[in-house]
Amino acid sequence: MTGRTVVVTGAESGIGAACAAAFGGLGDRVAVLYFADAAAAERTAGAVRDRGGEAMTVQAHVDDEGSVDAAFAAVERAWGPPDVLVNSAGLNMSGVTVRTMQLAQWRRLIDTDLTGAFLTSRRFLTGRGETKRDAAIIHISSIHAYAVRAGGADYCAAKGGLSNLVETLAIEEAPRGIRVNAIEPGMILTPMNARAQSDAAYRASLERNIPMGRAGDPAEVADLAVFLASDRARYITGARIVIDGGLSLMQAVGA
Ligand SMILES: NC(=O)c1ccc[n+]([C@@H]2O[C@H](COP(=O)([O-])OP(=O)(O)OC[C@H]3O[C@@H](n4cnc5c(N)ncnc54)[C@H](O)[C@@H]3O)[C@@H](O)[C@H]2O)c1
Incomplete structure (x- = not known):
């Protein structure tokens, strides 16, 4: 498939921005959904266009049902129902143990990183109706x-x-030809890892734990997203694919 309509959330920075640019490079129409930074979203849209794609920017708070609905409706008005959703919007861990975690903090993370995935997936699916593509x-x-x-x-x-949401969606939507997969990155150099980018000693201390000896680049995650969205991945659904230079294999070191 080429010339697809692709919605990317959290597309104003990091992995989302890299994904948007990568799909732009395939000539796709990319909806750059952003949380608050409209100027950053415009920079992502510029990168999409520079690479040969079409772009529009739309604000969307993934934890808010009305906001998600309005954003998808805007995309559908412009380009019709999207073919691909890359949901990259997310917040990082609080660093607070359960003993001291406030309920509001717990809810903020769950609302963004989990309920946001539910809301964006559901709106993507309802927008398609029974489309067979x-x-x-x-x-x-x-x-x-x-x-x-x-x-x-x-x-x-x-x-x-x-x-579990991804796996459930995968079996629910497989009969309609909609594949649902997760990418599981390790340490990727994005604003979420801001300190690693400004503090070389800190970054080196983290990279020592990575068998490949370095953090990942957002473009490497985008390459995987492009593959998963492509026909080359046509038999892959319900998968959770790790991209971490081996980091997560090091859990039992010293045991
Ligand atoms: N960077 C890493 O090392 C790493 C590792 C594993 C997983 N991830 C995941 O990758 C995804 C992208 O993170 P990133 O590293 O690009 O960080 P990032 O901070 O650059 O991107 C996250 C984006 O999500 C947006 N966002 C936050 N709350 C939102 C909301 N309620 N609605 C809409 N957008 C919202 C932010 O504005 C930001 O643009 C996240 O889900 C994160 O958990 C990142």
Whole structure:
């Protein structure tokens, strides 16, 4: 499939921006959904156009049903129902242990990283109705969907729940030719890892834990998203694909 309509959430930065640009490079129409930074979203749209794609920017808070609905409606008015959803919007773990975590913090993470995946998936599906054309949903999850960290209960629970959402959606939508997969990155150099980009010693201390010896680039995650959305991945659904340079295999080191 080429010339598809692709919706990318969290597309004003990091992995979402890289995905938007990569789909632009295939000549796709890319809806750059952003949380608040309209100027950053315009930069992503510029990158999409520079690479030969079409772009529009639309604000969308993935944790808000009305906002998600309005954003998809705007895309549908312009280009018709999307063929691909890449949901990259997300918040990082709070670093707060459960003992001291406020309910509002827990809800904020779950609402964004898990309910946001539900709301965007559902709106993508209802917008398509019973359209028969193949389609793909890709959620950006994390190795923390299964490799937990103290201080990450909010994030690990959200991403762990996302695994089951992806698998459930995959079996529900397979008969309609809609494939649903998750990408589970390790350490990727994005604003979510801002300190690693400004503090070389800190970054080196983290990269020592990665068998491949380096953090990943958002464009490497985008390459995987492009593959999962393509016909080359036509028999892949309900998969959770790790992209982490081997990081998550190091859990039992020293045991
Ligand atoms: N960077 C990493 O190392 C890493 C590792 C594993 C997983 N991830 C996941 O990748 C995804 C993208 O993260 P990133 O690294 O590009 O970080 P990022 O901070 O650059 O991107 C996240 C984007 O989500 C947006 N966002 C936050 N709350 C939102 C909301 N309620 N509605 C809509 N948008 C919202 C932010 O504005 C931001 O643009 C996230 O789901 C994250 O959990 C990142």
